[in-house]
Amino acid sequence: MAKKLVKSRRQFLQTTALGSAFASFSLPLIAAQKAADFTANLPESMRQAGKPFSNYGQPSPYEKDIIRWIAANQDMPGNGVSWSPLHELQGTITPNGLHYERHHNGVPDIDPATHQLLIDGLVEQPLSFSIETLKRYPQTSRICFIECGGNSNSGWRNIPIQSSAGYAHGLVSNAEWTGVPLSYLLQEAGIKPEAKWVIAEAADGASLNISIPIEKLLDDAILALYQNGERLRPENGYPLRLVLPGWEGIVNVKWLRQLRLTDTPVMSRDETAQYTDLMPDGSARQFSFIMDAKSLITSPSLGMHLSDNPGIYQVTGLAWSGRGKITRVEVSDDSGESWLDAELQEPILDKAFTRFNLPWQWQGQYAVLQSRATDDSGYVQPSREALVANRGTDGFFHYNAIVSWEVTEEGDINHVYPF
Ligand SMILES: Nc1nc2c(c(=O)[nH]1)N[C@H]1C(S)=C(S)[C@@H](COP(=O)(O)O)O[C@H]1N2
Ligand SMILES: [Mo]
Numbered sequence: 364m365a366k367k368l369v370k371s372r373r374q375f376l377q378t379t380a381l382g383s384a385f386a387s388f389s390l391p392l393i394a395a396q397k398a399a400d401f402t403a404n405l406p407e408s409m410r411q412a413g414k415p416f417s418n419y420g421q422p423s424p425y426e427k428d429i430i431r432w433i434a435a436n437q438d439m440p441g442n443g444v445s446w447s448p449l450h451e452l453q454g455t456i457t458p459n460g461l462h463y464e465r466h467h468n469g470v471p472d473i474d475p476a477t478h479q480l481l482i483d484g485l486v487e488q489p490l491s492f493s494i495e496t497l498k499r500y501p502q503t504s505r506i507c508f509i510e511c512g513g514n515s516n517s518g519w520r521n522i523p524i525q526s527s528a529g530y531a532h533g534l535v536s537n538a539e540w541t542g543v544p545l546s547y548l549l550q551e552a553g554i555k556p557e558a559k560w561v562i563a564e565a566a567d568g569a570s571l572n573i574s575i576p577i578e579k580l581l582d583d584a585i586l587a588l589y590q591n592g593e594r595l596r597p598e599n600g601y602p603l604r605l606v607l608p609g610w611e612g613i614v615n616v617k618w619l620r621q622l623r624l625t626d627t628p629v630m631s632r633d634e635t636a637q638y639t640d641l642m643p644d645g646s647a648r649q650f651s652f653i654m655d656a657k658s659l660i661t662s663p664s665l666g667m668h669l670s671d672n673p674g675i676y677q678v679t680g681l682a683w684s685g686r687g688k689i690t691r692v693e694v695s696d697d698s699g700e701s702w703l704d705a706e707l708q709e710p711i712l713d714k715a716f717t718r719f720n721l722p723w724q725w726q727g728q729y730a731v732l733q734s735r736a737t738d739d740s741g742y743v744q745p746s747r748e749a750l751v752a753n754r755g756t757d758g759f760f761h762y763n764a765i766v767s768w769e770v771t772e773e774g775d776i777n778h779v780y781p782f
Contacts (some may be wrong), residue, residue: 385694385722429448432445433445443466447462447535449659455537456537456591456716457536459591462590462599463534464599473602475494478620480497483552484558484624486553487552487553487555494602497543498588502589505539507540507715510657511613514762516762519759521756523767531778540585541585542585542603546582549580554577561622562622563575565618585605586604601618603620608685609714610653611761628650639651639760641755651761654684655685655761656685656742658681658734659680670774677720677723679719683715683736684739687738688713688738689707689736689738690737691707693737696770729771730769732770733767735765767779
Protein backbone atom coordinates (compact mmCIF):
# COMPACT_ATOMS: atom_id res chain seq x y z
CA MET A 364 0.00 0.00 0.00
CA ALA A 365 2.73 2.44 1.05
CA LYS A 366 4.58 1.65 -2.14
CA LYS A 367 1.60 2.53 -4.26
CA LEU A 368 1.19 5.92 -2.60
CA VAL A 369 4.80 6.79 -3.29
CA LYS A 370 4.40 5.84 -6.92
CA SER A 371 1.26 7.91 -7.30
CA ARG A 372 2.92 10.88 -5.69
CA ARG A 373 5.82 10.72 -8.09
CA GLN A 374 3.42 10.57 -11.03
CA PHE A 375 1.64 13.60 -9.63
CA LEU A 376 4.87 15.57 -9.38
CA GLN A 377 5.83 14.55 -12.90
CA THR A 378 2.39 15.68 -13.98
CA THR A 379 2.82 19.12 -12.49
CA ALA A 380 6.21 19.49 -14.13
CA LEU A 381 4.72 18.78 -17.53
CA GLY A 382 1.73 20.94 -16.84
CA SER A 383 -0.43 18.12 -18.13
CA ALA A 384 -3.70 16.78 -16.90
CA PHE A 385 -2.64 13.31 -15.88
CA ALA A 386 -3.41 12.92 -12.21
CA SER A 387 -2.47 10.79 -9.27
CA PHE A 388 -5.06 8.40 -7.91
CA SER A 389 -7.29 10.32 -5.57
CA LEU A 390 -10.41 8.28 -5.30
CA PRO A 391 -12.52 10.68 -3.20
CA LEU A 392 -12.49 13.11 -6.11
CA ILE A 393 -14.46 10.75 -8.30
CA ALA A 394 -18.02 11.84 -7.69
CA ALA A 395 -20.12 8.91 -6.54
CA GLN A 396 -23.78 9.11 -5.69
CA LYS A 397 -24.44 10.04 -2.05
CA ALA A 398 -25.53 7.04 -0.01
CA ALA A 399 -27.97 8.76 2.37
CA ASP A 400 -31.09 6.86 1.36
CA PHE A 401 -29.33 3.54 0.78
CA THR A 402 -31.41 1.52 3.24
CA ALA A 403 -34.69 3.33 2.53
CA ASN A 404 -35.69 1.31 -0.52
CA LEU A 405 -34.35 -2.20 -0.61
CA PRO A 406 -34.19 -3.44 -4.19
CA GLU A 407 -36.95 -5.68 -5.50
CA SER A 408 -34.41 -8.51 -5.99
CA MET A 409 -33.94 -8.82 -2.22
CA ARG A 410 -37.58 -9.69 -1.69
CA GLN A 411 -37.83 -12.52 -4.25
CA ALA A 412 -36.47 -16.02 -4.72
CA GLY A 413 -33.90 -15.90 -7.52
CA LYS A 414 -33.82 -17.88 -10.73
CA PRO A 415 -32.88 -21.58 -10.61
CA PHE A 416 -29.55 -23.13 -11.61
CA SER A 417 -28.52 -23.26 -15.25
CA ASN A 418 -26.51 -25.91 -17.07
CA TYR A 419 -24.48 -23.39 -18.99
CA GLY A 420 -24.25 -19.78 -17.86
CA GLN A 421 -25.09 -16.83 -20.05
CA PRO A 422 -24.31 -13.11 -19.58
CA SER A 423 -26.83 -10.98 -17.74
CA PRO A 424 -29.71 -9.87 -20.00
CA TYR A 425 -28.72 -6.31 -19.02
CA GLU A 426 -25.49 -6.87 -20.99
CA LYS A 427 -27.29 -7.85 -24.20
CA ASP A 428 -25.76 -4.96 -26.15
CA ILE A 429 -22.19 -6.13 -25.59
CA ILE A 430 -21.80 -7.97 -28.86
CA ARG A 431 -19.48 -8.79 -31.72
CA TRP A 432 -20.26 -6.50 -34.62
CA ILE A 433 -20.66 -8.47 -37.84
CA ALA A 434 -19.57 -7.35 -41.31
CA ALA A 435 -20.49 -10.21 -43.62
CA ASN A 436 -19.65 -10.24 -47.30
CA GLN A 437 -23.01 -10.18 -49.12
CA ASP A 438 -21.58 -11.64 -52.32
CA MET A 439 -19.83 -14.56 -50.65
CA PRO A 440 -21.87 -16.33 -47.98
CA GLY A 441 -19.71 -17.37 -45.04
CA ASN A 442 -17.06 -14.77 -45.83
CA GLY A 443 -16.63 -11.85 -43.48
CA VAL A 444 -15.59 -10.81 -40.01
CA SER A 445 -17.03 -10.02 -36.62
CA TRP A 446 -15.21 -7.57 -34.35
CA SER A 447 -14.57 -8.06 -30.65
CA PRO A 448 -16.07 -5.13 -28.63
CA LEU A 449 -12.72 -4.18 -27.05
CA HIS A 450 -14.19 -0.87 -25.84
CA GLU A 451 -16.73 -2.73 -23.68
CA LEU A 452 -14.31 -5.19 -22.06
CA GLN A 453 -11.86 -4.98 -19.16
CA GLY A 454 -8.85 -7.02 -18.09
CA THR A 455 -7.03 -8.89 -20.83
CA ILE A 456 -8.88 -12.15 -21.53
CA THR A 457 -11.46 -12.12 -24.31
CA PRO A 458 -14.55 -14.13 -23.32
CA ASN A 459 -15.09 -16.99 -25.77
CA GLY A 460 -18.43 -15.67 -27.01
CA LEU A 461 -16.80 -12.34 -27.89
CA HIS A 462 -13.59 -13.57 -29.56
CA TYR A 463 -13.41 -11.94 -32.99
CA GLU A 464 -14.19 -14.13 -35.99
CA ARG A 465 -12.76 -14.28 -39.48
CA HIS A 466 -14.15 -16.93 -41.77
CA HIS A 467 -13.48 -17.36 -45.46
CA ASN A 468 -16.16 -20.02 -45.87
CA GLY A 469 -18.37 -19.99 -42.80
CA VAL A 470 -18.19 -22.26 -39.76
CA PRO A 471 -18.12 -25.98 -40.57
CA ASP A 472 -19.91 -28.53 -38.39
CA ILE A 473 -17.22 -31.06 -37.47
CA ASP A 474 -17.81 -34.18 -35.39
CA PRO A 475 -14.77 -34.65 -33.13
CA ALA A 476 -15.38 -38.39 -33.07
CA THR A 477 -14.49 -38.73 -36.76
CA HIS A 478 -12.10 -35.80 -37.26
CA GLN A 479 -8.50 -36.74 -38.08
CA LEU A 480 -5.27 -34.77 -38.37
CA LEU A 481 -2.85 -36.07 -41.00
CA ILE A 482 0.88 -35.23 -40.92
CA ASP A 483 2.58 -36.21 -44.18
CA GLY A 484 4.91 -35.00 -46.94
CA LEU A 485 8.62 -34.85 -46.12
CA VAL A 486 8.41 -37.06 -43.03
CA GLU A 487 9.88 -40.46 -42.21
CA GLN A 488 6.46 -41.84 -41.32
CA PRO A 489 3.09 -40.20 -42.17
CA LEU A 490 0.87 -40.19 -39.09
CA SER A 491 -2.77 -39.55 -38.43
CA PHE A 492 -4.30 -38.54 -35.10
CA SER A 493 -7.86 -38.59 -33.81
CA ILE A 494 -8.92 -36.02 -31.23
CA GLU A 495 -9.03 -38.80 -28.62
CA THR A 496 -5.42 -39.71 -29.43
CA LEU A 497 -4.30 -36.08 -29.25
CA LYS A 498 -5.79 -35.77 -25.77
CA ARG A 499 -3.41 -38.49 -24.55
CA TYR A 500 -0.36 -36.31 -25.31
CA PRO A 501 0.98 -33.85 -22.73
CA GLN A 502 -0.78 -30.52 -23.12
CA THR A 503 0.43 -26.98 -22.54
CA SER A 504 -1.41 -23.70 -21.99
CA ARG A 505 -0.47 -20.33 -23.35
CA ILE A 506 -2.17 -16.96 -23.10
CA CYS A 507 -1.66 -15.06 -26.35
CA PHE A 508 -3.40 -12.79 -28.78
CA ILE A 509 -4.49 -13.70 -32.29
CA GLU A 510 -4.78 -10.74 -34.65
CA CYS A 511 -5.97 -10.66 -38.24
CA GLY A 512 -3.42 -9.17 -40.65
CA GLY A 513 -6.30 -7.00 -41.86
CA ASN A 514 -7.09 -5.56 -38.42
CA SER A 515 -7.29 -1.73 -38.28
CA ASN A 516 -7.10 -1.56 -42.09
CA SER A 517 -9.52 1.41 -42.11
CA GLY A 518 -6.49 3.37 -40.86
CA TRP A 519 -5.17 3.40 -44.42
CA ARG A 520 -8.15 5.48 -45.55
CA ASN A 521 -7.70 9.20 -46.15
CA ILE A 522 -10.52 10.13 -43.80
CA PRO A 523 -10.58 8.84 -40.21
CA ILE A 524 -13.35 6.29 -39.81
CA GLN A 525 -15.83 7.01 -37.00
CA SER A 526 -16.22 3.52 -35.51
CA SER A 527 -15.88 2.45 -31.88
CA ALA A 528 -12.45 1.24 -30.76
CA GLY A 529 -13.39 -2.44 -30.99
CA TYR A 530 -15.32 -2.09 -34.21
CA ALA A 531 -12.28 -0.58 -35.96
CA HIS A 532 -9.47 -2.46 -34.17
CA GLY A 533 -11.14 -5.55 -32.69
CA LEU A 534 -9.98 -8.16 -35.19
CA VAL A 535 -7.72 -9.17 -32.33
CA SER A 536 -8.53 -11.13 -29.17
CA ASN A 537 -6.59 -12.69 -26.34
CA ALA A 538 -7.27 -16.13 -24.89
CA GLU A 539 -5.68 -19.00 -23.01
CA TRP A 540 -5.14 -21.75 -25.59
CA THR A 541 -4.48 -25.29 -24.40
CA GLY A 542 -3.36 -28.23 -26.49
CA VAL A 543 -0.47 -30.35 -27.68
CA PRO A 544 2.85 -28.72 -28.60
CA LEU A 545 3.13 -29.44 -32.32
CA SER A 546 6.86 -30.16 -32.04
CA TYR A 547 6.03 -33.48 -30.28
CA LEU A 548 4.02 -34.72 -33.25
CA LEU A 549 6.42 -33.48 -35.91
CA GLN A 550 9.29 -35.21 -34.15
CA GLU A 551 7.26 -38.38 -33.86
CA ALA A 552 6.60 -38.32 -37.62
CA GLY A 553 10.33 -37.67 -38.23
CA ILE A 554 11.27 -34.50 -40.12
CA LYS A 555 13.31 -35.07 -43.30
CA PRO A 556 16.24 -32.64 -43.64
CA GLU A 557 14.78 -31.07 -46.84
CA ALA A 558 11.57 -30.04 -45.04
CA LYS A 559 11.52 -26.25 -44.71
CA TRP A 560 7.81 -25.39 -44.92
CA VAL A 561 4.58 -26.91 -43.72
CA ILE A 562 1.35 -26.50 -45.67
CA ALA A 563 -1.54 -26.37 -43.21
CA GLU A 564 -4.91 -27.33 -44.64
CA ALA A 565 -8.33 -26.91 -43.07
CA ALA A 566 -11.62 -28.77 -43.23
CA ASP A 567 -13.81 -25.76 -44.06
CA GLY A 568 -15.51 -25.00 -47.39
CA ALA A 569 -12.72 -24.12 -49.81
CA SER A 570 -10.15 -26.02 -47.72
CA LEU A 571 -8.03 -23.02 -46.87
CA ASN A 572 -4.32 -23.74 -47.12
CA ILE A 573 -1.31 -21.72 -46.08
CA SER A 574 2.49 -22.15 -45.88
CA ILE A 575 4.31 -21.83 -42.57
CA PRO A 576 8.09 -21.99 -41.97
CA ILE A 577 8.86 -25.18 -40.07
CA GLU A 578 11.03 -23.39 -37.45
CA LYS A 579 7.98 -21.61 -36.06
CA LEU A 580 6.05 -24.86 -35.79
CA LEU A 581 8.94 -26.44 -33.89
CA ASP A 582 9.31 -23.38 -31.69
CA ASP A 583 5.99 -22.61 -29.99
CA ALA A 584 3.07 -23.82 -32.11
CA ILE A 585 0.16 -25.39 -30.26
CA LEU A 586 -2.48 -27.74 -31.63
CA ALA A 587 -5.22 -26.18 -29.56
CA LEU A 588 -8.16 -28.17 -28.22
CA TYR A 589 -9.23 -25.76 -25.46
CA GLN A 590 -9.93 -22.01 -25.36
CA ASN A 591 -10.10 -20.34 -21.95
CA GLY A 592 -10.53 -23.71 -20.27
CA GLU A 593 -13.38 -25.12 -22.37
CA ARG A 594 -13.26 -26.87 -25.72
CA LEU A 595 -12.79 -24.51 -28.67
CA ARG A 596 -15.87 -22.70 -29.91
CA PRO A 597 -16.98 -23.87 -33.39
CA GLU A 598 -16.32 -20.41 -34.83
CA ASN A 599 -12.76 -20.44 -33.46
CA GLY A 600 -11.79 -23.79 -34.95
CA TYR A 601 -13.51 -26.67 -33.12
CA PRO A 602 -12.32 -29.33 -32.68
CA LEU A 603 -8.70 -28.45 -33.54
CA ARG A 604 -6.82 -25.32 -34.50
CA LEU A 605 -3.25 -24.23 -34.93
CA VAL A 606 -2.12 -21.43 -32.60
CA LEU A 607 1.10 -19.62 -33.58
CA PRO A 608 1.73 -17.01 -30.87
CA GLY A 609 2.42 -13.51 -32.22
CA TRP A 610 1.90 -14.45 -35.87
CA GLU A 611 -0.87 -13.04 -38.05
CA GLY A 612 -4.35 -14.55 -37.94
CA ILE A 613 -4.29 -16.41 -41.25
CA VAL A 614 -1.59 -18.89 -40.18
CA ASN A 615 -3.63 -19.82 -37.07
CA VAL A 616 -5.52 -22.37 -39.14
CA LYS A 617 -8.90 -23.40 -37.73
CA TRP A 618 -10.57 -26.80 -38.27
CA LEU A 619 -7.08 -28.15 -39.01
CA ARG A 620 -6.98 -31.47 -40.87
CA GLN A 621 -3.59 -31.73 -42.55
CA LEU A 622 0.02 -30.64 -42.17
CA ARG A 623 2.18 -31.44 -45.20
CA LEU A 624 5.93 -30.90 -44.90
CA THR A 625 7.52 -29.47 -48.07
CA ASP A 626 10.67 -27.72 -49.26
CA THR A 627 8.88 -24.65 -50.73
CA PRO A 628 5.78 -22.61 -49.91
CA VAL A 629 2.63 -23.56 -51.82
CA MET A 630 1.85 -19.96 -52.97
CA SER A 631 -1.82 -20.21 -52.17
CA ARG A 632 -4.36 -17.40 -52.58
CA ASP A 633 -4.07 -16.29 -48.95
CA GLU A 634 -0.31 -15.76 -49.14
CA THR A 635 -0.18 -14.08 -52.56
CA ALA A 636 -3.39 -12.22 -53.49
CA GLN A 637 -4.18 -11.64 -49.80
CA TYR A 638 -2.20 -10.73 -46.66
CA THR A 639 0.65 -9.20 -48.70
CA ASP A 640 1.57 -5.51 -48.56
CA LEU A 641 1.86 -3.33 -51.66
CA MET A 642 4.85 -1.06 -50.97
CA PRO A 643 5.45 2.48 -52.33
CA ASP A 644 7.98 1.16 -54.90
CA GLY A 645 5.36 -1.15 -56.38
CA SER A 646 6.80 -4.35 -54.93
CA ALA A 647 4.75 -6.57 -52.61
CA ARG A 648 5.90 -7.64 -49.17
CA GLN A 649 5.02 -11.29 -48.56
CA PHE A 650 5.09 -13.51 -45.46
CA SER A 651 5.02 -10.65 -42.95
CA PHE A 652 4.07 -13.10 -40.24
CA ILE A 653 4.99 -11.26 -37.05
CA MET A 654 2.44 -8.74 -35.85
CA ASP A 655 4.21 -5.49 -34.89
CA ALA A 656 3.56 -3.78 -31.56
CA LYS A 657 0.33 -1.86 -31.25
CA SER A 658 -1.77 -0.18 -28.59
CA LEU A 659 -5.23 1.27 -28.34
CA ILE A 660 -7.02 3.38 -25.73
CA THR A 661 -10.28 1.52 -25.14
CA SER A 662 -11.65 4.11 -22.71
CA PRO A 663 -12.33 6.93 -23.08
CA SER A 664 -12.86 6.22 -26.76
CA LEU A 665 -15.18 7.05 -29.64
CA GLY A 666 -18.86 6.75 -28.79
CA MET A 667 -18.35 7.56 -25.10
CA HIS A 668 -19.31 10.94 -23.68
CA LEU A 669 -17.56 12.75 -20.81
CA SER A 670 -19.19 16.07 -20.05
CA ASP A 671 -21.81 15.00 -17.49
CA ASN A 672 -19.15 14.61 -14.87
CA PRO A 673 -15.83 16.46 -15.27
CA GLY A 674 -12.99 15.34 -13.02
CA ILE A 675 -10.92 12.20 -13.01
CA TYR A 676 -11.21 9.61 -15.75
CA GLN A 677 -9.19 6.43 -16.02
CA VAL A 678 -7.46 6.25 -19.37
CA THR A 679 -7.16 2.53 -20.07
CA GLY A 680 -6.35 0.37 -23.03
CA LEU A 681 -4.56 -2.61 -24.47
CA ALA A 682 -1.09 -3.10 -25.92
CA TRP A 683 0.40 -6.17 -27.58
CA SER A 684 3.32 -7.24 -29.73
CA GLY A 685 4.06 -10.30 -31.83
CA ARG A 686 7.75 -9.94 -30.98
CA GLY A 687 7.51 -10.31 -27.23
CA LYS A 688 6.51 -8.45 -24.11
CA ILE A 689 5.23 -4.92 -23.86
CA THR A 690 7.77 -2.90 -21.86
CA ARG A 691 6.19 0.54 -21.98
CA VAL A 692 3.02 2.35 -22.94
CA GLU A 693 3.07 6.14 -23.02
CA VAL A 694 -0.06 8.25 -23.11
CA SER A 695 -0.45 11.78 -24.46
CA ASP A 696 -3.41 14.15 -24.19
CA ASP A 697 -1.97 16.84 -26.46
CA SER A 698 -1.54 15.11 -29.86
CA GLY A 699 1.84 13.71 -28.91
CA GLU A 700 3.53 16.94 -27.70
CA SER A 701 4.19 15.37 -24.30
CA TRP A 702 3.94 11.80 -23.05
CA LEU A 703 3.58 10.11 -19.66
CA ASP A 704 4.19 6.46 -18.82
CA ALA A 705 1.01 4.54 -18.08
CA GLU A 706 0.97 1.84 -15.43
CA LEU A 707 1.25 -1.63 -16.98
CA GLN A 708 -1.11 -4.03 -15.27
CA GLU A 709 0.24 -7.48 -14.29
CA PRO A 710 0.63 -10.02 -15.71
CA ILE A 711 2.73 -8.76 -18.59
CA LEU A 712 2.99 -11.79 -20.86
CA ASP A 713 4.92 -12.53 -24.02
CA LYS A 714 2.78 -12.01 -27.18
CA ALA A 715 -0.33 -11.31 -25.13
CA PHE A 716 -2.58 -8.37 -24.33
CA THR A 717 -1.16 -6.06 -21.65
CA ARG A 718 -3.56 -3.61 -20.05
CA PHE A 719 -2.37 -0.07 -19.29
CA ASN A 720 -3.95 2.52 -17.02
CA LEU A 721 -3.40 6.20 -16.29
CA PRO A 722 -5.70 8.52 -14.31
CA TRP A 723 -6.51 11.72 -16.19
CA GLN A 724 -8.04 15.06 -15.18
CA TRP A 725 -10.63 16.29 -17.60
CA GLN A 726 -12.16 19.67 -16.80
CA GLY A 727 -13.73 20.36 -20.14
CA GLN A 728 -10.56 21.11 -22.08
CA TYR A 729 -9.98 20.08 -25.72
CA ALA A 730 -7.64 17.09 -25.84
CA VAL A 731 -6.29 14.48 -28.22
CA LEU A 732 -5.61 11.20 -26.42
CA GLN A 733 -3.04 8.80 -27.84
CA SER A 734 -1.13 5.74 -26.65
CA ARG A 735 2.25 4.48 -27.87
CA ALA A 736 3.56 0.99 -27.17
CA THR A 737 7.16 -0.24 -26.96
CA ASP A 738 8.10 -3.92 -26.83
CA ASP A 739 11.14 -5.77 -25.49
CA SER A 740 12.77 -5.86 -28.92
CA GLY A 741 12.94 -2.05 -28.68
CA TYR A 742 10.30 -1.57 -31.39
CA VAL A 743 8.17 1.56 -30.86
CA GLN A 744 4.66 1.84 -32.31
CA PRO A 745 4.82 4.42 -35.15
CA SER A 746 2.73 7.54 -35.63
CA ARG A 747 0.34 7.37 -38.59
CA GLU A 748 2.59 9.88 -40.36
CA ALA A 749 5.64 7.64 -39.93
CA LEU A 750 3.78 4.49 -40.98
CA VAL A 751 2.45 6.13 -44.14
CA ALA A 752 5.89 7.61 -44.94
CA ASN A 753 7.36 4.11 -44.78
CA ARG A 754 4.58 2.06 -46.35
CA GLY A 755 2.71 4.51 -48.61
CA THR A 756 -1.08 4.70 -48.80
CA ASP A 757 -1.87 1.70 -51.02
CA GLY A 758 -1.60 -0.77 -48.18
CA PHE A 759 -4.45 -2.79 -46.79
CA PHE A 760 -2.94 -5.14 -44.21
CA HIS A 761 -0.65 -4.76 -41.19
CA TYR A 762 -1.69 -1.29 -39.98
CA ASN A 763 -0.38 -0.59 -36.47
CA ALA A 764 -0.10 3.20 -36.15
CA ILE A 765 -0.97 5.23 -33.05
CA VAL A 766 -4.72 5.88 -32.75
CA SER A 767 -5.90 9.42 -31.83
CA TRP A 768 -9.12 10.14 -29.96
CA GLU A 769 -10.15 13.80 -29.97
CA VAL A 770 -12.06 14.91 -26.85
CA THR A 771 -14.11 18.04 -27.58
CA GLU A 772 -14.95 20.67 -24.99
CA GLU A 773 -18.43 19.16 -24.91
CA GLY A 774 -16.98 15.78 -23.98
CA ASP A 775 -17.66 14.08 -27.31
CA ILE A 776 -15.00 11.77 -28.68
CA ASN A 777 -14.02 11.52 -32.34
CA HIS A 778 -11.37 9.67 -34.27
CA VAL A 779 -8.88 12.10 -35.83
CA TYR A 780 -5.65 12.10 -37.80
CA PRO A 781 -3.83 14.92 -36.00
CA PHE A 782 -1.38 15.67 -38.85
N1 LIG B 1 -9.79 -22.92 -41.73
C1 LIG B 1 -9.72 -21.60 -41.59
N2 LIG B 1 -8.79 -21.10 -40.77
C2 LIG B 1 -8.70 -19.78 -40.60
C3 LIG B 1 -9.55 -18.89 -41.32
C4 LIG B 1 -10.54 -19.46 -42.16
O1 LIG B 1 -11.34 -18.77 -42.78
N3 LIG B 1 -10.58 -20.83 -42.28
N4 LIG B 1 -9.36 -17.55 -41.16
C5 LIG B 1 -8.03 -17.14 -40.76
C6 LIG B 1 -7.94 -15.72 -40.45
S1 LIG B 1 -7.76 -14.69 -41.77
C7 LIG B 1 -7.92 -15.27 -39.17
S2 LIG B 1 -7.69 -13.63 -38.86
C8 LIG B 1 -8.12 -16.18 -38.02
C9 LIG B 1 -9.34 -15.78 -37.23
O2 LIG B 1 -9.49 -16.59 -36.10
P1 LIG B 1 -10.79 -16.48 -35.21
O3 LIG B 1 -12.00 -16.52 -36.13
O4 LIG B 1 -10.75 -17.59 -34.24
O5 LIG B 1 -10.71 -15.15 -34.52
O6 LIG B 1 -8.28 -17.52 -38.41
C10 LIG B 1 -7.56 -17.92 -39.55
N5 LIG B 1 -7.75 -19.32 -39.74
MO1 LIG C 1 -7.15 -12.65 -40.98
